Amino acid sequence: MVNEEELNVEQRIIEAAADVFEEKGFAGARMQQIADHAGINKSLLHYYFRSKELLFEKIFMIVAKRAFGKSVLTLEKEGTVFEKIEKFFEIHQDLLWKNRNFPIFFINEVNQNPELIRKLLEKIEPSEQLKNFIVQFEEEKKAGLVRKDVDPVHLLINMISLSIFPYLGKPILKEVMVTVDVNYEEFLVKHRASIAQFVINSIKN
């Protein structure tokens, strides 16, 4: 049972399906398991969503919007680039913390079916702050605040890499870390506290 009786059936299905799809992926998920998890009969799934494909598409969009928050890439509107970088990691790491299973699921499904991300991008507002950040970065470059040899687009992708990879690589990191006596959970906490500085060190003039 995914939840108390208060939720209506459609909502219970959505929550159950989100769990199962995120864990197993589209190809690995089973309608039976979703039904069990929602505490209902298998045929009710078809009554509400017609087919596995349609159910999946629905769930994919819901889960993705939850995980991304308002925008693909949240950046503050005000502040220096350094402040924006710090704030970005705070928000991004919070989202990841709350959606631990999402990154692997998302990358894998989009890889299997790139059409998904196109549909998704239509529904998520394009980030105006993204372009602002790039413009601002070039200005602060001229002002001598940041290194001249840093490209803001690459910087942004580096930031995302540093933020997400510890979650994407969890199953691998966990195992490899024992060979050097490091605890994965402790690592995550310390990582979160140190990445902003890592990036700022790299670009500061």
Place this chain on the structure above:
Amino acid sequence: MVNEEELNVEQRIIEAAADVFEEKGFAGARMQQIADHAGINKSLLHYYFRSKELLFEKIFMIVAKRAFGKSVLTLEKEGTVFEKIEKFFEIHQDLLWKNRNFPIFFINEVNQNPELIRKLLEKIEPSEQLKNFIVQFEEEKKAGLVRKDVDPVHLLINMISLSIFPYLGKPILKEVMVTVDVNYEEFLVKHRASIAQFVINSIKN
């Protein structure tokens, strides 16, 4: 047909299965498709490998060993940390370039079945250079060459993040990049050329 007639059947199956599994994952792969791709009959697959599970395990190990090269994390034996960092990215990026589909496949399968990575780690030599790097890093810290507030374990994981993510995120990056007029392939080349410097800037005293 995966290859010319010169290869024996077992080899042709292995190449075909590697392609299909890497593309579709274990759950999404179909024995029929592997057979077609190898230019043989479906039942021959079972003759050679008994079951889909066994075939997959075999392929997983082969593909992983190819992609990792000799070791989980190749680091030079000699040189300063800065030199080792540069060399790491060269080798790592070469491997990734040759195994573009591997990262997503690997992370996803290990996530579905963590047992896989334990079996794999047994077969790959544990990296002695890893511990050497960490020790050396602490020495160069005392010598004032690198910043005191950098933890070498976190540094190594940051390096891997920066190296791999552009490949893991390919399907997403491709789509998002068009919204800011950036070409993914060009990005990859420039990224490769700039990451070592990005990291070195960040830790240099």
Place this chain on the structure above:
DNA sequence: GTCTATATTGGGATAGAC
């Protein structure tokens, strides 16, 4: 709307001829 029963098909696996 929700259930039980059943249809249908896809796909992994085996039997047996050659």
Place this chain on the structure above:
DNA sequence: GTCTATCCCAATATAGAC
């Protein structure tokens, strides 16, 4: 070793009673 034919189960999907 390689094929054709077939088995069989799992999983999606539908019919129909209530």
